[in-house]
Amino acid sequence: MALEFYSTKLADALNWARKYSLFQYPFVTACCGMEFMALAAPKYDVARFGAEFPRFSPRQADLLIVVGTITEKQGPILQRIWEQMCEPKWVMAFGVCASTGGFYQNYSAMPGCDQVIPVDVYIPGCPPRPEQVLDGLMLLQEKIQDRTGWAQRRQLREHEAVVKAKKGHLPVVG
Amino acid sequence: MSQQIVLGVPTAEEFDTEEDLPTEPMKINMGPSHPAMHGTVRIVLTIEGETVKEGDVQIGFLHRCFEKESEYATYTQVFPYTDRLNYVSPMLNNVGYAIAVEKLLGITSRIPERAQYVRVIVGEMSRITDHLTCLGAGSMELGALSIFFYAIKAREWIWELLEEVSGARLTHSYVRVGGVVADLPEDFAPKLRTVIGKVRESMRELDQLLLTNRIFRDRMDGVAVVSAEDAVAWGWTGPTLRSTGVDYDVRKDHPYLVYDRFDFEVPVGSRGDNFDRFAVRREEILQSLSILEQAIDQIPPGPILIDDPRVVLPPKSEVYNTIEGMINHFKLIVDGIKVPPGEVYSYTEGGNGELGFYIVSDGTGRPFRCRVRPPCFAIVSALPALLPGMYIADIVPTFGMMNMIGGECDR
Amino acid sequence: MSARILDRLREQFGEAVRATFSNHGDECAIVDPARIVEVCAFLRDDPELKMAMLVDLCVVDTLGLDRREGGRFEVVYHLRSMASGRRVRIKALVDEGPSGANPEIDSVVPVWRGANWFEREAWDMYGIKFRNHPDLRRILMYEEFVGHPLRKDYPKEKRQPLVRRDFS
């Protein structure tokens, strides 16, 4: 019992650390990228939320921000980038195009990037205002803390299955 | 002078010969997800050592079917789509499209003067944001991150002002067929004057940081030189064409709106290299600032929409109180503006060059064909020919100064 | 002044210029698609016209537009002279071959290099085959795409996905 108590606390501490040190990978494709620039620039300063550092390598990032329209031609690329990221990872859909396809309903635009990758936070707006994005980022931080992100939920699920299989095994922190 | 002799180790010069370091041609991918590839472009490079032998530029990753979508939208509904063509200067696209439809309707000469001035003002503001983004992002890709912050800071001031005018920071949809949707806010003129001063100040800072910066100049000077004949043959327009010394600017050569009333220069380059493309854009910002100053002095009072019930929505008081007003409103919204059959090619100076709209109408409220002539499509199409012989590091500034905008290039 | 361009064209090519008209200040000539390269080279090289720049090349699918006969697809060339600033629009009407084969026309890449990508786009979007084009591939869509999306008979929302999510 005591051990479980400490490991849960440790997980909380870990998640606290995670949520304030998000290394983001901006997958910038379209107009929302302009708003993304404004977000990174001094006035809105996403650095205040511990997510200022864009890593242009998916292997070093744990937050994938899908900024802009995803087309059918781009789908395989996006999926591959997501697969290259290390667990646990989170995905943020920036703008209506990335969330649902927005007002592009046609043969080329994909109706939302969740057709190919799982998304944790959807930010509406065309483009969303930087304030909105910051709000979305805070929502994501809450999710990370509560362990309700997609990757975390899956880990939890898998872990429970393992525990069920071998009763008495120590819980894995995460 | 004593020279140190180390036996058995060849000097650097000896290493530099071809026999010592044989290289095999190798294929690498630049993009589609690469920080310097605005939007997403994929360049499949065949390299030998650091030198590019061949490059295949693949675009189309942001094909959002502007042309197909607009065939299904009424003439007014196309405006939001035009915003997202060149999303760094949405107002210029709005204006370009509106002018094309007005030409087809035959009402160009009846657009109120104030509306024309407002269009010039918002358009030039957009041009400044376009060039600022290009300069800022271009220098960021060369490692000068602080320039990016200076440029974005200046862009933010203009966006705030445009937000006051149109209600949106980026996707304005402010222009309408027959004028603009709303008048400028009351204290716009003094605010614009302040912003102009602040942007000028920012430009001075930018100059100090960049123009004599050795690293910056080394990577820009003499890279990707294009001759005037080549540029014309490739169909280049806008700042990139002017950098080669051709002084073609739609605003001067085929004046539209009230551009013939302003006193401004068309900067041209002398060598056609990356630095010239940078310098032309930089100078154009200053020219646009001066156009803005003149426009804000000259702007007359008056209506901002043409007085024509076939084109313009009736005022809300009429819509709610009279049956004619309501029917008119309903017709315009549902059926769209009835444009007589015909076709027109209309061109304006966009952020990257000649932005053309070729509209074919079949007499209904929706365009039969709405073709946009994207300036940077022609510009980027020259990239495969420029690549051979370049170093990999040169691709970044060359591509940056072409200012490819995904939304416009791929539509 | 501009009408002079059309006169020159008619003088030079006679029957090959099928019609000329101008509206909204745009001069337009419809020419025989078989002689398009000749016409374009003449327009570029003639010392009086010197249309050095191909501003735009696009296609109009006239399916459902009862405007003119003689070809379903209009290949439209917009030209500009750098010396005089005059413009002209050239059109060539092409039709699908028997049993729906792709329409064909000669490429103008030898005349203007800039036509390269524009023609690739026309092939991609409308399926016009440009003979002698150096590298006629799809440009905006992916190779796996079937059909030519901007044709009037291609449904707007017919997607052809490459990948979809296949995990829980």
Ligand code: SF4
């Ligand atoms: S949501 Fe709007 S602004 Fe963002 S990429 Fe889509 S169209 Fe552009």
